[in-house]
Amino acid sequence: MSFLIQPASGDLSPSVVFDEGCRESRIRELTDKILYCILQQREEKAWALEHKKRFENIPTYPLQENYARLYEEAHKEAVRIVEQERKNVVEARTNYIKTTLNLIIRRLRLLTFTEHGKGKVYVEKKLVPAYDGYGYDERDIPYFEKYPEGEERFQQINAAISRVSEFRDYVEYFSDDLNALWKEFSDLESFEFIRVEKGQNNAAATEETAKTEKTEETAAEN
DSSP states (O other), rough: OOOOSOOOOSSSSHHHHHHHHHHHHEEEEEHHHHHHIIHHHHHHHHHHHHHHTTOOOOOOOOHHHHHHHHHHHHHHHHHHHHHHHHHHHHHHHHHHHHHHHHHHHHHHHHHHHEEEEEEEEEEEEEEEOOSSSSSSSEEEEEEEEETTTHHHHHHHHHHHHHHHHHGGGGGGGGOOHHHHHHHHHHHHHHEEEEEEEETOHHHHHHHHHHHHHHHHHHHHHH
């Protein structure tokens, strides 16, 4: 696949092509370069050759009349180049992505699995110290399996998940190996969230959730 300007290698900073603002700036930069340094020169040479063949004086090339057409062509090529640069960046970081995903997958397995299988996240209203340090506020507190120790466990799970948040933009460009790892990670980061009402224990809340889901499934079948 040939390009009017060779795409940058994988050494390019990921933010240049994945951060939306930086990506737009990169496209504008490439569009101007392609338009004025390549397309305009190409058109001017063809324009000059056409008049020379007719033994005519060469008038100034009418850039304004052709600007819209040349800009569209340049912009389309710039977008194509940036898309290839995204692929190059992800490919260059493959080993880092694979190592990090494997590390986080192992971490999440340790954090999310209990002796009965994958644990659940419960959400319960609790009285907690107010943000201003005066008194208490009632807030929804998510925790993993048990309270209060499960609150810290849930924070640890979120911290592990956040380690790979930068990869979410790269998924479209993953190889088959990375896609398999990402699927494994996605399964681990997905939880069943169960609301616990006052006076209700976790087991009862889980049973109630299961009954609700069964009722919804039956209704859908009918």
